[in-house]
Amino acid sequence: MSITVIIPTYNEEKYILQAIQSAQFADEILVIDSYSTDQTVAIAEANHCKVIQRVFDNFSNQKNYAMQHAQHDWIMLLDADELLVPRLQQEIATTVQQKGTEYVAFTIPRHNFFMTKFLSFGSNRNERLIRCFHRKHCHYEGLVHEKLIYDGKLGQLSNFMYHYTYTSLSHFIAKKNKYATLQSQQLLKKQKKATPFHIIIKPLFRFFNELILRRGILDGIPGITTTAMNGYGVLSRYIKLRSLQHKSKHPALIEYTTHTDQLHKEAQQAALNKQHASAPTLLWASIAPVGSFLYYYIGKLYFLKGIEGYALSYLQGFKKFQTLAYRWMHYRDIN
Numbered sequence: 001m002s003i004t005v006i007i008p009t010y011n012e013e014k015y016i017l018q019a020i021q022s023a024q025f026a027d028e029i030l031v032i033d034s035y036s037t038d039q040t041v042a043i044a045e046a047n048h049c050k051v052i053q054r055v056f057d058n059f060s061n062q063k064n065y066a067m068q069h070a071q072h073d074w075i076m077l078l079d080a081d082e083l084l085v086p087r088l089q090q091e092i093a094t095t096v097q098q099k100g101t102e103y104v105a106f107t108i109p110r111h112n113f114f115m116t117k118f119l120s121f122g123s124n125r126n127e128r129l130i131r132c133f134h135r136k137h138c139h140y141e142g143l144v145h146e147k148l149i150y151d152g153k154l155g156q157l158s159n160f161m162y163h164y165t166y167t168s169l170s171h172f173i174a175k176k177n178k179y180a181t182l183q184s185q186q187l188l189k190k191q192k193k194a195t196p197f198h199i200i201i202k203p204l205f206r207f208f209n210e211l212i213l214r215r216g217i218l219d220g221i222p223g224i225t226t227t228a229m230n231g232y233g234v235l236s237r238y239i240k241l242r243s244l245q246h247k248s249k250h251p252a253l254i255e256y257t258t259h260t261d262q263l264h265k266e267a268q269q270a271a272l273n274k275q276h277a278s279a280p281t282l283l284w285a286s287i288a289p290v291g292s293f294l295y296y297y298i299g300k301l302y303f304l305k306g307i308e309g310y311a312l313s314y315l316q317g318f319k320k321f322q323t324l325a326y327r328w329m330h331y332r333d334i335n
Contacts, residue, residue, distance in 0.1 A: 002027040004028040005075075006032060006067065007044075007079070008063060008077075009041075009080045026076060032069075058182060078161075079163070106130070107155070108132060109159075112126075113164045116222055116332065117219065122219060187237070202235075240256055250305070272330075
């Protein structure tokens with residue numbers, strides 16, 4: 001049975017070549033591009049990929065559209081920052097041939113590389129994703145963190161794929177903001193509300209669950225960074241939902257993305273101002289942001305602003321963490 005590898009892209013010139021090279025076992029490589037402004041399309045075309053372009057609206061529609069334009073029914077969905085090792089390439093080809101009539105989809109385990117290492121703990125440790133499937137029995141649903149809906153029997157592959165999720169801290173934060181925007185729109189359609197529980201408890205639980213219960217702290221600074229980013233992503237989702245529902249009053253929260261972009265720039269500058277200082281320890285990276293939060297929430301009386309004061313204080317704590325993360329990376333000469 002023939003296989004099409006689909007690679008969704010937008011400005012992926014840094015990683016796209018390795019993804020294409022790892023997909024050479026397939027009968028077709030189809031790149032679905034969201035009108036990249038870098039060399040992504042040129043690299044794909046130079047390496048004999050079929051390229052189609054579509055204005056991005058959400059992840060599910062983008063992938064479902066690509067599936068319709070594939071030459072073959074068996075699909076391997078590969079992100080541009082992912083890599084299929086030779087053992088997995090062989091396993092995909094062999095399994096589809098031998099079990100393609102028994103199963104409609106297969107899960108694949110994935111190792112996630114972040115900052116300086118492959119993560120072993122937290123929610124971003126090894127995970128299983130449905131990526132190889134028969135398109136006549138499957139489709140995607142959901143605006144972000146889309147889910148593959150399948151009708152039939154699900155199998156498992158054993159060899160790992162590798163995910164190089166980290167390009168830079170700026171890129172990672174921008175991706176979290178993009179996801180939060182799509183998730184808030186999805187919540188709005190479902191008529192969900194952003195309550196104090198969602199603003200205060202959910203981000204804290206996400207952080208505590210990943211850092212302590214899932215032992216993300218054992219991955220060191222990369223582990224606490226991805227944990228902090230995920231907590232920030234939860235907060236951002238519900239702050240943006242409040243804005244969509246016209247409940248936000250503070251200008252910084254109404255223009256949330258602009259405000260958080262400015263805080264990020266300030267964190268970068270603060271780190272540059274101390275680039276010759278020693279790298280922060282794991283303990284300091286864990287407690288200093290809490291100190292910044294308390295300084296604003298209690299010391300500057302932000303608690304009087306209610307839930308919005310809490311959110312603004314949280315963002316100041318997150319800014320402090322970004323500064324420390326940049327200092328840690330500068331010490332190691334990474335972005």
